[in-house]
Amino acid sequence: MWAPSSLASSQLSRLGARDLRGAAAVAPAAPAPQQLRLGCSRRRAQRVVAMAGSGKFFVGGNWKCVSARSASSALHAWGISLLDDSFVLKNHCSFVYPASSLWELALLFLNGTKDFVSKLVSELNAATLEPDVDVVVAPPFIYIDQVKNSLTDRIEVSAQNVWVGKGGAYTGEISAEQLVDIGCKWVILGHSERRNIIGETDEFIAKKAAYALSQNVKVIACIGELLEEREAGKTFEVCFKQMKAYADSITNWADVVIAYEPVWAIGTGKVASPEQAQEVHAAVRDWLKTNVSPEVASSVRIIYGGSVNAGNCADLAKKEDIDGFLVGGASLKGPDFTTIINSVTSKKVAA
């Protein structure tokens, strides 16, 4: 199990004053089984909680890859029974899911149609976004052109994957050169779905990152532990190993955003608590300080992903080392994604 001793005192002592300020502002939360509370006394809240990096929050919407089957046929195929305000999954009768989860599920199935993308883009174009936030959306490859041609320039476009090196005869792959050609400025790499379903290794992902950066494609570099790794107290070990692979390949960190996405929180509705996320973000920043440079540690943005939604983003955003979010399901709803983007305002706290 996750235990307080998992954050070594040597790691804590390496954290600078700026690092500790966010931790100290953490109110002692209700005990959570896998939560580690940093052993600092509570201090007076800062007027504005400082943020790492360029000072700009970063929010990405990962629209993932889904089929265009109709929601109803998909639900039927999945053995989902509808109730009045909830639904049950076949073979999971002990769980009754709220209707809002059904809506999220339906959205996932409907995403993947041009009409859906068009509606989402319209919502984002109409939204009022806080100025000090970098916003990126990552549609499936086949919709990138549609999105590029219809989305406001205020929001940049990312791919969800890229080929590992220079383009060539690699059937089914998309090269960094092609991303540049269609005006796609970012790519998400190291996502847990690519690590754990497709089987991409740390080294392969890091090589992709280095090549993308060499072609001026910016990288959202994902890391994160499985549930069993967290429960075995290996969260830092896993994240640091993934970080090391990136660090061995990346020389230019200015165009990198790190996304901490605990696998157990992705698409599960089990969001990491603000304290759990802050703890890992601070540790990753400390790792960067020791293993890359203090400059990179203090400038790189570390964003959180895993069941972020309009309701939980404000509390997460308050944490000093949470510099933004990578959002899956909730990024498919324009108003919710807008709320998440604008949660940067919650970094400002009462004195």
Ligand SMILES: O=C(CO)COP(=O)(O)O
């Ligand atoms: O994987 C994610 C973003 O890359 C997170 O997905 P959810 O927000 O749906 O949990």
